Amino acid sequence: xxxxxxxxxxxxxxxxxxxxxxxxxxxxxxxxxxxxxxxxxxxxxxxxxxxxxxxxxxxxxxxxxxxxxxxxxxxxxxxxxxxxxxxxxxxxxxxxxxxxxxxxxxxxxxxxxxxxxxxxxxxxxxxxxxxxxxxxxxxxxxxxxxxxxxxxxxxxxxxxxxxxxxxxxxxxxxxxxxxxxxxxxxxxxxxxxxxxxxxxxxxxxxxxxxxxxxxxxxxxxxxxxxxxxxxxxxxxxxxxxxxxxxxxxxxxxxxxxxxxxxxxxxxxxxxxxxxxxxxxxxxxxx
Amino acid sequence: xxxxxxxxxxxxxxxxxxxxxxxxxxxxxxxxxxxxxxxxxxxxxxxxxxxxxxxxxxxxxxxxxxxxxxxxxxxxxxxxxxxxxxxxxxxxxxxxxxxxxxxxxxxxxxxxxxxxxxxxxxxxxxxxxxxxxxxxxxxxxxxxxxxxxxxxxxxxxxxxxxxxxxxxxxxxxxxxxxxxxxxxxxxxxxxxxxxxxxxxxxxxxxxxxxxxxxxxxxxxxxxxxxxxxxxxxxxxxxxxxxxxxxxxxxxxxxxxxxxxxxxxxxxxxxxxxxxxxxxxxxxxxxxxxxxxxxxxxxxxxxxxxxxxxxxxxxxx
Numbered sequence: 179x180x181x182x183x184x185x186x187x188x189x190x191x192x193x194x195x196x197x198x199x200x201x202x203x204x205x206x207x208x209x210x211x212x213x214x215x216x217x218x219x220x221x222x223x224x225x226x227x228x229x230x231x232x233x234x235x236x237x238x239x240x241x242x243x244x245x246x247x248x249x250x251x252x253x254x255x256x257x258x259x260x261x262x263x264x265x266x267x268x269x270x271x272x273x274x275x276x277x278x279x280x281x282x283x284x285x286x287x288x289x290x291x292x293x294x295x296x297x298x299x300x301x302x303x304x305x306x307x308x309x310x311x312x313x314x315x316x317x318x319x320x321x322x323x324x325x326x327x328x329x330x331x332x333x334x335x336x337x338x339x340x341x342x343x344x345x346x347x348x349x350x351x352x353x354x355x356x357x358x359x360x361x362x363x364x365x366x367x368x369x370x371x372x373x374x375x376x377x378x379x380x381x382x383x384x385x386x387x388x389x390x391x392x393x394x395x396x397x398x399x400x401x402x403x404x405x406x407x408x409x410x411x412x413x414x415x416x417x418x419x420x421x422x423x424x425x426x427x428x429x430x431x432x433x434x435x436x437x438x439x440x441x442x443x444x445x446x447x448x449x450x451x452x453x454x455x456x457x458x459x460x461x462x463x464x
Numbered sequence: 465x466x467x468x469x470x471x472x473x474x475x476x477x478x479x480x481x482x483x484x485x486x487x488x489x490x491x492x493x494x495x496x497x498x499x500x501x502x503x504x505x506x507x508x509x510x511x512x513x514x515x516x517x518x519x520x521x522x523x524x525x526x527x528x529x530x531x532x533x534x535x536x537x538x539x540x541x542x543x544x545x546x547x548x549x550x551x552x553x554x555x556x557x558x559x560x561x562x563x564x565x566x567x568x569x570x571x572x573x574x575x576x577x578x579x580x581x582x583x584x585x586x587x588x589x590x591x592x593x594x595x596x597x598x599x600x601x602x603x604x605x606x607x608x609x610x611x612x613x614x615x616x617x618x619x620x621x622x623x624x625x626x627x628x629x630x631x632x633x634x635x636x637x638x639x640x641x642x643x644x645x646x647x648x649x650x651x652x653x654x655x656x657x658x659x660x661x662x663x664x665x666x667x668x669x670x671x672x673x674x675x676x677x678x679x680x681x682x683x684x685x686x687x688x689x690x691x692x693x694x695x696x697x698x699x700x701x702x703x704x705x706x707x708x709x710x711x712x713x714x715x716x717x718x719x720x721x722x723x724x725x726x727x728x729x730x731x732x733x734x735x736x737x738x739x740x741x742x743x744x745x746x747x748x749x750x751x752x753x754x755x756x757x758x759x760x761x762x763x764x765x766x767x768x769x770x771x772x773x774x775x776x777x778x779x780x
Contacts, residue, residue: 250582260574280470281579
């Protein structure tokens with residue numbers, strides 16, 4: 179079975195608040211999945227369960243392992259970055275690498291040192307002496323030196339400037355990712371990761387509202403620039419959203435075929451963020 | 465790869481200041497006070513007695529009875545040892561209070577949990593650090609401090625024309641006095657087990673202030689017990705819980721008295737009353753007391769709870 183992660187009817191309650199509602203999802207090997215949702219939608223709750231940091235109801239298996247029961251075993255095969263600022267402040271870079279080497283069977287210290295030679299980080303630096311961006315580089319260097327089957331990134335670039343963010347994803351894609359690995363990313367800056375994703379999952383109020391690969395999205399959602407003269411005709415096809423730019427209407431359609439849509443105006447692939455906004459609004463109206 | 469050793473090393477790296485520097489600084493203070501004391505006496509002697517008192521004193525030193533010198537040295541070594549025990553307990557107290565809380569507070573717990581280290585290993589590494597690693601460092605620190613102190617004393621003796629080997633070194637009973645300190649560390653660990661367990665649990669469980677929970681919850685239980693007996697059973701003098709806490713604290717802070725029984729009068733340590741050999745026997749005898757087992761059970765339960773809570777508590 180090539181499924182890295184399977185979830186069946188996963189539920190999580192905090193008191194009366196239902197953080198996850200019947201989540202069903204399968205993620206297979208070699209994918210880069212964007213987990214996208216508004217604040218408080220349950221992204222972090224889902225990831226916590228996946229990483230064995232919290233319990234949940236239902237059937238959840240990561241690499242065939244129950245994450246909460248056997249977190250230590252699972253962590254030999256997966257790794258995660260929860261937030262850039264979480265490396266312990268008091269530790270020296272050298273000590274951090276040494277500790278990771280001693281505790282992780284799949285960590286290559288020479289690889290990590292090689293990554294660090296490309297940065298300004300020195301082995302005798304303490305983490306608290308590093309800037310936010312350098313801390314992220316250090317964390318990424320450690321994570322990329324772990325031969326893991328699944329990498330989970332929860333808002334990995336939060337608080338970083340745009341140069342670091344771009345470099346972060348470039349490094350990830352060029353030096354780390356191959357078809358044997360799988361990555362799950364959550365972020366609010368969807369535009370920045372859109373081009374590297376193979377799949378997207380939208381989550382809203384604890385429910386999965388969309389689980390599709392990027393090709394499917396491109397084939398079923400279209401963004402069309404409609405002129406004033408085609409307005410009435412376009413409206414008849416019930417666009418999901420519409421906005422007016424420079425006297426033209428940009429409409430988003432969900433359609434099984436491109437043929438009819440093309441007659442209305444210039445067709446583009448919608449951005450994930452536009453689609454996200456559209457689907458979230460659709461749910462509101464429903 | 466050696467996860468547990470790395471975990472212990474990690475604790476040492478994080479707390480090197482408290483674990484290593486404290487005993488060495490205390491040792492330096494010992495020698496510095498000795499030098500200051502000598503200089504004061506010398507100045508005083510030069511101004512008041514023209515230097516003849518120290519000369520007279522040095523001359524009479526040779527006639528001193530060696531058993532008197534021996535017991536003076538024993539008292540010094542046991543007394544300083546007792547202070548080291550006390551400071552060791554204070555350091556361990558705050559170390560354990562923070563050990564499962566600080567990483568939740570600064571968020572680094574999520575990094576530690578991203579490594580294949582189980583929560584059981586993590587909690588046990590803190591426990592073993594408190595039980596074994598830090599006492600061993602303190603014992604070595606005390607030995608170094610004693611040796612430096614005796615070297616400084618030898619220099620002072622030499623300056624005044626006294627042979628330090630016959631007067632000082634031949635009268636030092638290293639084995640018994642250092643042995644008493646080491647057995648003291650063992651007794652301290654044994655009696656403090658329930659406190660250590662409670663501190664680890666408070667540290668793992670507490671959301672805001674582990675100190676308040678660790679200190680005030682037992683006190684509230686103590687008051688509850690006291691007033692229950694006072695009001696319901698009219699036993700105004702029954703202080704059960706407070707007495708237990710008090711005795712365990714006394715034995716944990718001054719383990720030299722740990723063999724002396726269970727009334728609060730016998731918790732003051734007086735190094736002049738017992739030789740180090742008697743002290744060792746008394747402490748080992750105290751360890752056969754059955755109440756040690758109650759402490760052991762309490763520690764096992766609280767540590768198991770600390771591990772349980774640690775599994776899902778990732779923030780503060």
